[in-house]
Amino acid sequence: MNIRHRPFAAAVLAAAFFFSAQAAWVPAKAALGQYLLERSWQARQAGEVAPKPWPWADTAPVGVLEIPRLGLRQLVLEGASGRNLAWGPATLTPVSGKDVILSGHRDTHFTALRDLESGDRLTLWDGARLRAYRVAWMDIVDSRYQELATRQDRDQLTLVTCYPFDAPTAGGPLRLVVTAVPIDGDEVVAVTGPRSGL
Amino acid sequence: MNDRRHPTILQRLEADSRRRHPQQYLDRYQRQGPTAGPWPDSSAGSPRRVAAHEPRNRLRWQDHVLLTLAGVFLLLLALRSVSAHAQDAAAWGLTLEAGEQARTVLALDTTLHAEVAGLVARVHVLQSFRNDGNDWVEGTYRFPLPDGAAVDRLTIQVGDRVLKGEIRERESAQRVYQQARSEGRTASLVSQERENQFSTRLANIGPGETVHVMIGFLANVEWRDGSFHLALPTTFTPRWGSERQPGSGVSAPHPQLVSLQQGNPHRLHLQVDLEAGVPLATVESLHHDVDIQALASGYQVTLLNPEERPDRTFELRWTPELGLFPESALSTWSDGDEVYAQLMLVPPRDEALRPMSREVVFVIDTSGSMQGASIEQARAALLEALEELQPGDRFNLVQFNSITEPLFAESVPVTERHLAEARAWIRKLHADGGTEMAPALRQALKQPPRQSSGSATGARAHSGNAQAGADGIRQVVFITDGSVGNERELLAEIADRLGDSRLFTVGIGSAPNGWFMRKAAEIGRGHHTHIGRLEDVAHSMSDLWAYIRLPAVSDLCIDWGVDAEYYPEVLPDLYAGQPLWVVARLPEVPEQVQLCGELNGQPWAHAAWPETQQGPETLATLWARRKVESLQDSMMFGADAAVMEQEITTVALAHGLLTPWTSLVAVDRTPARPQGAPLAGVDVPSLLPAGSTQGSAFPATATGWKTQLALSLLVLAVSGGLFLRPFGNVAWLRRGAPDAPGRPPFRSPVSWFRGLLLPRP
Numbered sequence: 012m013n014i015r016h017r018p019f020a021a022a023v024l025a026a027a028f029f030f031s032a033q034a035a036w037v038p039a040k041a042a043l044g045q046y047l048l049e050r051s052w053q054a055r056q057a058g059e060v061a062p063k064p065w066p067w068a069d070t071a072p073v074g075v076l077e078i079p080r081l082g083l084r085q086l087v088l089e090g091a092s093g094r095n096l097a098w099g100p101a102t103l104t105p106v107s108g109k110d111v112i113l114s115g116h117r118d119t120h121f122t123a124l125r126d127l128e129s130g131d132r133l134t135l136w137d138g139a140r141l142r143a144y145r146v147a148w149m150d151i152v153d154s155r156y157q158e159l160a161t162r163q164d165r166d167q168l169t170l171v172t173c174y175p176f177d178a179p180t181a182g183g184p185l186r187l188v189v190t191a192v193p194i195d196g197d198e199v200v201a202v203t204g205p206r207s208g209l
Numbered sequence: 210m211n212d213r214r215h216p217t218i219l220q221r222l223e224a225d226s227r228r229r230h231p232q233q234y235l236d237r238y239q240r241q242g243p244t245a246g247p248w249p250d251s252s253a254g255s256p257r258r259v260a261a262h263e264p265r266n267r268l269r270w271q272d273h274v275l276l277t278l279a280g281v282f283l284l285l286l287a288l289r290s291v292s293a294h295a296q297d298a299a300a301w302g303l304t305l306e307a308g309e310q311a312r313t314v315l316a317l318d319t320t321l322h323a324e325v326a327g328l329v330a331r332v333h334v335l336q337s338f339r340n341d342g343n344d345w346v347e348g349t350y351r352f353p354l355p356d357g358a359a360v361d362r363l364t365i366q367v368g369d370r371v372l373k374g375e376i377r378e379r380e381s382a383q384r385v386y387q388q389a390r391s392e393g394r395t396a397s398l399v400s401q402e403r404e405n406q407f408s409t410r411l412a413n414i415g416p417g418e419t420v421h422v423m424i425g426f427l428a429n430v431e432w433r434d435g436s437f438h439l440a441l442p443t444t445f446t447p448r449w450g451s452e453r454q455p456g457s458g459v460s461a462p463h464p465q466l467v468s469l470q471q472g473n474p475h476r477l478h479l480q481v482d483l484e485a486g487v488p489l490a491t492v493e494s495l496h497h498d499v500d501i502q503a504l505a506s507g508y509q510v511t512l513l514n515p516e517e518r519p520d521r522t523f524e525l526r527w528t529p530e531l532g533l534f535p536e537s538a539l540s541t542w543s544d545g546d547e548v549y550a551q552l553m554l555v556p557p558r559d560e561a562l563r564p565m566s567r568e569v570v571f572v573i574d575t576s577g578s579m580q581g582a583s584i585e586q587a588r589a590a591l592l593e594a595l596e597e598l599q600p601g602d603r604f605n606l607v608q609f610n611s612i613t614e615p616l617f618a619e620s621v622p623v624t625e626r627h628l629a630e631a632r633a634w635i636r637k638l639h640a641d642g643g644t645e646m647a648p649a650l651r652q653a654l655k656q657p658p659r660q661s662s663g664s665a666t667g668a669r670a671h672s673g674n675a676q677a678g679a680d681g682i683r684q685v686v687f688i689t690d691g692s693v694g695n696e697r698e699l700l701a702e703i704a705d706r707l708g709d710s711r712l713f714t715v716g717i718g719s720a721p722n723g724w725f726m727r728k729a730a731e732i733g734r735g736h737h738t739h740i741g742r743l744e745d746v747a748h749s750m751s752d753l754w755a756y757i758r759l760p761a762v763s764d765l766c767i768d769w770g771v772d773a774e775y776y777p778e779v780l781p782d783l784y785a786g787q788p789l790w791v792v793a794r795l796p797e798v799p800e801q802v803q804l805c806g807e808l809n810g811q812p813w814a815h816a817a818w819p820e821t822q823q824g825p826e827t828l829a830t831l832w833a834r835r836k837v838e839s840l841q842d843s844m845m846f847g848a849d850a851a852v853m854e855q856e857i858t859t860v861a862l863a864h865g866l867l868t869p870w871t872s873l874v875a876v877d878r879t880p881a882r883p884q885g886a887p888l889a890g891v892d893v894p895s896l897l898p899a900g901s902t903q904g905s906a907f908p909a910t911a912t913g914w915k916t917q918l919a920l921s922l923l924v925l926a927v928s929g930g931l932f933l934r935p936f937g938n939v940a941w942l943r944r945g946a947p948d949a950p951g952r953p954p955f956r957s958p959v960s961w962f963r964g965l966l967l968p969r970p
Contacts, residue, residue: 023279023928030286030921037914067641069577090692091908094580103908114908118915154907173911181913 037097041119044098048072048086056138070095073106074137076113081123081131087113103159103171106137112159114171117187121172124187133191135168144168144191155184167192275931282924286917303338303411303420305348317419319519320478321441323428325507326540326825327486327551328790330428330439333362338420345415351408353442355428359867360407362425367411368418374873376865378858427830434755435786436491436528439481477519481510484825486538486553487788488530495524531558535762535783535808537817540824541798548798549828550773552817554789556761562785563809564759566681568603568620569594572653574689574717576610579640583717586743587688590715591635593750594686597758598623603681606631609649610642646693647702653685654706683710684757687729690717696725697846703732711735711782713757715749728842734781759785762813768803771795776835792832833864 044064051064052072064071072086091101091114100115115121133144144167151174159171170189173181303316316336323330340346354360363374407424414420431438483492484507492501498513510525536555541548556562571594573587591606598604602623606616616634621627691714693699703712712733714726717740730737736756740749762783769775775793783789783806804815837857844853854870861871 019276020279020928020931023283023924024932026283026286027279027921027924027928031918031925034914034918034921037912061643067577067580069580069643090578093909096908096910097912101908114910117911119912121910152907159907171907171910173909178911179913179916181911182909183911186907186910 038119040097041099041116045086045120048088048099052086064098070098070101072099073102074135076100077134077136078123078127079132079134081126083123085115085120087135106135107139109166110169111135111167112169112171117173117176121170122176124170124172124189125176127189132194133168133170142168143194145194146189147192148190150188150190152186152188153184154186272931275927278927279924279931282920282927286920286924303336303348303350303422305340305342305346305414316519318476318478321480321523323439323441323481324825324827325430325439325481325483325485326827326831327484327553328430328432328437329827329831330430330481331425331825331827331830332358332428332441333423333425335421335423338422340414340416340418340420343416345413348411348414348420349408350411350420350422351406352422352424353406354426355440355442358426358428360424360426361865361867361873362423363409363873364421364423365409365411366421367414376862376867376871377874378862378871427827427834432787433752436526437485439525441479441523476515477512477517479510479512479517479523481525483508483510483525483527484540485527485529486540486551487536487555490528490530492525492527495526496521497523499525529555529788531555531786533557533561535813535815537802537804537815539802539817539819540828541795541819542824542826542828543798544829547829548795549832550769550793550795550799550819551824551828551831552767552791552793552802554762554765554783554791554804556783556785556787556789559759559785562759562761565810566601566603568605568681568683569598570605570607570620570653570683570685572607572609572649572685572687572689573638574610574644574646574691575608575638575640575642576644576692577641578644578690578692579717582743583690584638584640586717586740586746588635588638589743589746590688590717590740590750592632593747594754595628595631595635597751597754598628604631606634607649607652608638609645610640611645612642613645613648613652615652644693646689646699647695650687650699650702651706653687654703654708654710654712682760682763684713684735685710685733686713686715686753687726688715688717689726691723691725691729693725696728699725700728700732700846703729707733711757713738713753715740715753724845731777731779731781734779736781756784756787761785762806762808765789765804765806767791768805769793769795770799770801770803771797773799774836776832776839778839792828792835794832794836830864830866833860833866836860837866837868 047064049072051062052075054062055072061071070088070090073089074087076085076087077083085100087106088095088099088101089106091103095101096114096116097119100113100120103112103114104110115124117124127146127149129146129149131146133146135142135144147167159169168191170187170191172187173183174185174187175183316338318335318337320335321332323332334352336352338350340348350365352360361374361376363372365372407426409422411420428439428441431440479497483489486507489508492508492510494510497517500511500513502509502511508527532555534557536557538553538555539550541550543549571591573591575584579587595604600623603620604623604627605620608614608616616631617627710733712730713735714730714733714737716723716726716737723739726739727737736753738749738753738756740746760782765780765783767775767780773793773795775791777791780791781789798819800818802817802819804817806813837860840853840857840860844850857868858870860866861868867873
């Protein structure tokens with residue numbers, strides 16, 4: 012190779028390393044985030060006051076979302092900012108409220124939602140009570156024309172993620188909105204408690 | 210010579226072998242140099258031959274391919290990150306759907322009528338469309354709304370059918386939802402129309418039929434740089450991606466978006482009835498030629514050009530004429546039962562006001578939630594603010610996260626040395642830790658010791674400005690994203706400790722706790738500013754400073770003479786260049802309204818008389834809006850939600866307001882409809898009132914890391930290839946395989962890989 016082209020190739024190589032590291036960091040952070048959140052969640056269950064999942068965290072796990080059929084178990088964060096979503100699914104509304112909206116990345120934490128079906132069972136454990144839901148509807152919504160509505164007179168769990176799942180680029184306008192309605196009391200009582208430990 | 214014309218058998222064999230295994234010849238040639246031997250012309254013309262003749266440091270074709278590939282993939286990577294930030298623009302207008310195809314048609318005619326009453330304008334828009342196709346179609350009508358506006362009046366005429374909008378109590382969400390599902394409509398309650406747009410579905414539009422859509426909304430009049438601005442979108446300017454003009458806050462006109470053909474009757478008709486209440490110095494339109502007529506009640510603005518096209522935003526600007534004393538204007542409207550009033554207070558000219566020395570305390574949130582862009586914006590805002598301090602002012606800075614840390618023990622005069630110290634301190638701020646806002650508020654609102662409270666005067670004598678505490682004004686500028694959990698306690702604390710201070714809140718970040726900060730400023734008798742992006746810092750801060758630079762009337766009080774319910778309940782100060790509005794509901798028209806306060810350090814009193822003629826009906830709507838707002842606030846303060854809901858619904862139904870508990874429903878009002886046929890109701894999905902925090906944009910929920918990883922791995926492989934040269938001339942590939950004299954042994958990739966796998970003795 013020409014000696015003059017070697018710096019160029021080296022630059023391309025460096026850029027490629029950087030970009031691939033950047034890309035690989037996303038799923039790594041997503042997995043690491045869940046691990047750290049799980050630790051922090053366990054510490055909180057053990058009675059520790061406001062344990063930080065990572066030293067500079069300004070957010071904390073507020074609940075556990077489980078979809079048994081898909082084997083999905085995710086620690087949920089407070090506040091659906093871009094920064095939080097990198098670590099885990101996050102809430103747009105208080106998790107203790109009636110109308111709970113969770114959002115997560117379609118290509119990290121919420122990948123499993125592509126296999127979700129109507130009637131699937133979801134549970135949300137917020138440290139105080141375990142609520143069970145059943146997937147009622149799934150909609151594809153255009154975020155250019157629609158926005159999320161929160162209504163306190165409505166008892167339901169809403170999951171939001173990007174759509175389509177295989178879109179090559181981020182930032183598309185479509186969202187998958189999964190609406191789950193509570194399963195009545197009896198079924199909830201049957202559940203003894205949340206799984207604990209990692 | 211002879212050899213060339215008649216190649217020997219050996220030469221032919223060699224040429225054949227060279228054709229099949231070019232690389233080894235190439236390598237030999239490169240090792241031996243160009244003089245190694247004659248290359249028969251019979252194989253000339255092969256690109257490999259040509260490459261072989263080139264000097265060693267020339268790029269081979271493989272390198273070209275690899276470099277090109279690397280470039281292309283890098284470009285794709287770059288484009289990927291660009292496209293991740295580019296959102297598709299929404300389409301405004303009437304979108305007709307026939308089967309799979311959808312097309313947006315332009316309005317034939319757009320008529321705009323705006324009636325300005327103080328700080329709001331009641332706007333009616335009438336647009337007409339025609340279905341030029343040959344099919345019956347369905348359509349969606351979308352209209353971009355000015356910031357903070359929500360459609361509350363609606364009439365649609367399709368052919369001879371008439372749909373009228375009515376404000377109705379909302380049914381239980383679940384029930385509406387179930388019904389919407391059973392009718393096949395999707396997600397009607399999970400998601401809602403986003404703010405700043407109105408849309409409604411229209412069915413069964415016949416071929417050649419004309420559709421008229423009339424919508425009404427309240428648009429806010431903006432106050433900026435000493436004059437009022439009203440901006441009305443007349444066409445389908447995409448809201449997303451439309452560039453905002455720096456400092457103006459309104460979308461720039463987009464003339465290129467409407468591809469009108471000559472001779473098409475796409476016309477704009479427009480009229481603005483301007484009832485300013487006070488004498489105006491100027492009225493002007495920024496983008497259109499207009500005719501302005503002075504009437505007894507105000508001004509009437511119409512377009513001069515009857516051929517005007519609806520291709521750019523209409524903007525009107527008017528400036529009040531200021532006198533030597535504060536002026537007032539009181540207008541009323543009565544529905545026969547109750548009287549609704551609006552009082553506007555106009556400050557005097559700057560020259561008539563005596564500037565007072567002031568003490569400014571900046572409080573900055575450095576908790577963890579401010580990390581990233583937010584703390585950068587806050588730092589920029591603070592540095593900007595320091596520039597505005599005048600000699601003679603005093604200032605201090607306080608940062609808080611888990612702990613509260615002031616820069617100076619108490620406020621210091623504005624000197625170069627103090628400013629430099631402050632700048633250095635600001636640059637070092639970083640966001641970390643929790644949010645303990647109460648101690649910071651206490652610290653900031655801590656009153657400087659008064660002269661009367663003798664014992665503490667020593668410290669003030671030391672600061673060398675004995676006047677400022679007693680005579681000057683105290684302004685607290687609070688910069689935060691407001692992510693706190695104990696809003697109520699904090700607001701109570703502010704009310705308790707405010708004293709003579711005034712609290713100005715600056716909201717930072719894309720999603721600050723707007724409610725808390727607006728309320729804090731309201732209770733703090735100050736003003737709320739929001740900074741969304743780093744680019745906005747400079748002009749948002751200069752807006753704030755322009756606002757608070759010169760107080761005119763402070764400690765304002767008001768006496769309506771009758772039992773009045775008025776908003777804002779906590780009256781802010783009147784500032785130079787900033788008119789003040791109060792709306793009220795009264796049992797009867799007041800004889801006069803008494804105002805009092807402090808002007809230039811002296812007590813000030815003023816009386817306002819109601820104008821004789823009837824004001825606009827909008828006054829009632831204005832009052833009702835503020836009433837609903839205050840009821841919602843009391844819900845936040847812990848009032849019984851069910852009772853408040855009931856009250857809000859009552860007020861909203863009486864005044865035709867959109868709230869979370871009332872919605873606009875389009876009802877079929879076709880006159881010729883046969884008796885007894887069921888009413889076809891369509892729930893119009895633009896439901897929430899202006900400024901409501903009930904809706905939120907969908908978060909971005911994709912990272913696209915897979916594509917990025919795939920692309921960057923490709924680049925990695927390709928650029929790695931540039932170094933490794935797997936085609937043969939890499940020294941370590943040949944190492945350990947002794948050459949036949951003068952000729953490297955050819956190894957196929959298969960044997961090469963096998964060689965890697967087999968242990969070598």
